[in-house]
Amino acid sequence: MEPERFKFDVEPLDFLLPQGVLRSSLIGVFGETGTGKSVLLNEIAYRALERGDRVLMVLLEDTPASRLMNFSALGFDVMDYVRRGDLEFLDCFSYRIRERGIELPEDLTGTLNGAKGIVSVEDPRNLDTFWDQIERDARNMRGRGMVLIDSLTEFLTITPDPSPLLDLMKIMKAVVSKHYMVPIIYTFHFGFFDDFRYVLEVASDGVLDLRFNPEVIKELLIKQMRVRRMSGSRHRPDWVTFDVEPGKGLVILRK
Numbered sequence: 001m002e003p004e005r006f007k008f009d010v011e012p013l014d015f016l017l018p019q020g021v022l023r024s025s026l027i028g029v030f031g032e033t034g035t036g037k038s039v040l041l042n043e044i045a046y047r048a049l050e051r052g053d054r055v056l057m058v059l060l061e062d063t064p065a066s067r068l069m070n071f072s073a074l075g076f077d078v079m080d081y082v083r084r085g086d087l088e089f090l091d092c093f094s095y096r097i098r099e100r101g102i103e104l105p106e107d108l109t110g111t112l113n114g115a116k117g118i119v120s121v122e123d124p125r126n127l128d129t130f131w132d133q134i135e136r137d138a139r140n141m142r143g144r145g146m147v148l149i150d151s152l153t154e155f156l157t158i159t160p161d162p163s164p165l166l167d168l169m170k171i172m173k174a175v176v177s178k179h180y181m182v183p184i185i186y187t188f189h190f191g192f193f194d195d196f197r198y199v200l201e202v203a204s205d206g207v208l209d210l211r212f213n214p215e216v217i218k219e220l221l222i223k224q225m226r227v228r229r230m231s232g233s234r235h236r237p238d239w240v241t242f243d244v245e246p247g248k249g250l251v252i253l254r255k
């Protein structure tokens with residue numbers, strides 16, 4: 001039996017991973033602030049939606065409204081997907097605002113009120129209810145769709161003890177990725193929780209690194225990515241230089 005694979009339809013990723021990756025993968029995107037982790041996740045989401053897949057995007061750093069603005073700034077119109085619920089924002093950020101007694105509208109223009117794809121998590125620090133929501137969605141997406149988490153570092157800052165979260169990631173890998181065949185891709189900032197990062201890298205099937213080209217960092221911030229590890233798939237070993245172009249997403253600058 002041929003294992004099930006998918007291609008990202010994101011130029012630098014497809015160059016680095018000519019065969020695509022296994023659907024049963026847990027993949028981490030590692031890099032410092034500004035290297036493009038969130039834009040990469042946005043494009044991965046948009047391309048998956050274009051292919052007819054569903055996407056569950058776990059937001060820990062921003063509200064669905066602000067994430068929608070980022071999608072528009074990239075030239076990716078996802079409004080209809082959010083309305084139908086094909087793109088679901090699992091909002092793990094707004095609880096902070098609610099705790100201060102402020103209720104924000106779901107989106108600032110009001111056009112997304114009642115959209116199926118905006119789901120609020122009451123308190124993401126409660127890992128049991130968080131897991132229930134992920135598991136239910138992933139079960140519905142079996143063999144299709146993907147789960148994206150931006151960012152796991154932020155998740156660590158709100159959980160008092162990182163080890164239950166690491167345990168949850170291992171359960172998610174076993175149930176969501178391997179059993180439901182729904183890939184999980186998470187972002188992780190370099191420089192925080194390094195002990196946790198090493199354990200997480202070992203637990204992941206794939207590791208992508210994003211960085212600023214160290215040779216020219218004083219003059220320019222040139223973004224690069226490489227695949228450090230991808231279980232079950234062939235990958236090119238080199239760094240690829242890319243830029244972000246509105247309307248196109250991530251494009252290779254030179255190979």
Ligand SMILES: Nc1ncnc2c1ncn2[C@@H]1O[C@H](COP(=O)(O)OP(=O)(O)O)[C@@H](O)[C@H]1O
Pocket residue numbers: 031032033034035036037038039040073074075244245246
């Ligand atoms: N809409 C856009 N148009 C052009 N460049 C963008 C756009 N969005 C992001 N970028 C580029 O990507 C960089 C940051 O990406 P981001 O994904 O937020 O980084 P990270 O999540 O790794 O901190 C920005 O500093 C900018 O260079």
Ligand SMILES: [Mg+2]
Pocket residue numbers: 037038039150151
């Ligand atoms: Mg980010």
